[in-house]
Amino acid sequence: MESGSPPEEHSKDTTISNCVWKLRRYGRFLPEGKAKSKSSASNRAWKIFESSESAGQLELNILGSGHLLVSQGQELLEGFSLLNAQSFLKIQHKSDSLLFNITSKGESRLIRLQFEGSSRAEAAGFCSKAVERLQDYVPVQQHLSTPASAAPADPAEPGPSTQQQQRQAPEDAPRVAPAVAMGPLSIKHLSQYFLGERELSLPMAYHQCTLPSGDLEALLHLCLLDAGFPAFVEEVEKKLKELTQE
Numbered sequence: 001m002e003s004g005s006p007p008e009e010h011s012k013d014t015t016i017s018n019c020v021w022k023l024r025r026y027g028r029f030l031p032e033g034k035a036k037s038k039s040s041a042s043n044r045a046w047k048i049f050e051s052s053e054s055a056g057q058l059e060l061n062i063l064g065s066g067h068l069l070v071s072q073g074q075e076l077l078e079g080f081s082l083l084n085a086q087s088f089l090k091i092q093h094k095s096d097s098l099l100f101n102i103t104s105k106g107e108s109r110l111i112r113l114q115f116e117g118s119s120r121a122e123a124a125g126f127c128s129k130a131v132e133r134l135q136d137y138v139p140v141q142q143h144l145s146t147p148a149s150a151a152p153a154d155p156a157e158p159g160p161s162t163q164q165q166q167r168q169a170p171e172d173a174p175r176v177a178p179a180v181a182m183g184p185l186s187i188k189h190l191s192q193y194f195l196g197e198r199e200l201s202l203p204m205a206y207h208q209c210t211l212p213s214g215d216l217e218a219l220l221h222l223c224l225l226d227a228g229f230p231a232f233v234e235e236v237e238k239k240l241k242e243l244t245q246e
Helices: 038-044 120-134 162-167 187-194 213-225 229-244
Strands: 019-029 046-050 058-062 067-072 075-081 089-094 097-104 107-115 140-142
Touching: 019 067, 019 075, 019 120, 058 120, 089 120, 097 120, 107 120, 187 229, 213 229
Parallel strands: 089 140
Antiparallel strands: 019 046, 019 058, 019 107, 058 067, 067 075, 089 097, 097 107
């Protein structure tokens, strides 16, 4: 896919295609020990790469295989798999930027991506599209400024009355999708999920089907034509319910 293509063509959210977004900046945090001097560590802590004609275009690429890549021209600056990202990765989203906190072998490092756009609003929109794709693998925390409604109330300003608060029906509030499960999942929780008794968003590793679609269709036909299949399904459901009680 050519880097000069419009970003809009790359931001389609599917689980099998590659998604590419142009970046304005890529920052890599350098630990204090790697700074030239302690006195200048605060100024030299971030190593910044910027898109330019000489250095090349910075790009974020999320592959259909679940790999995240950051590149500039022909150089790969960052790359790792997102399939088990809950165990080592935390992401914060603010406007047109993403902050990644990566923990590996007991050491943490930070990287920051700032998206490119014809305006700050357009760049923030591209960033939000990338967040939607990342949330297939790992939760993304929204780093928002404190809203006026959450600030301490001004004594001179009357707050909403109890009756006004009661009129805000809970069912009118938008339903928030459950966060992606973190860490290992217990047999009990998985059983509750398959029985529809627990709201759970499984990690992306659970969405990978290794059986070819043609083989799966043939297997389903074989099962449905088997007279003992309904009894088998009932027995599986019974065993799942037993597992939820353990």
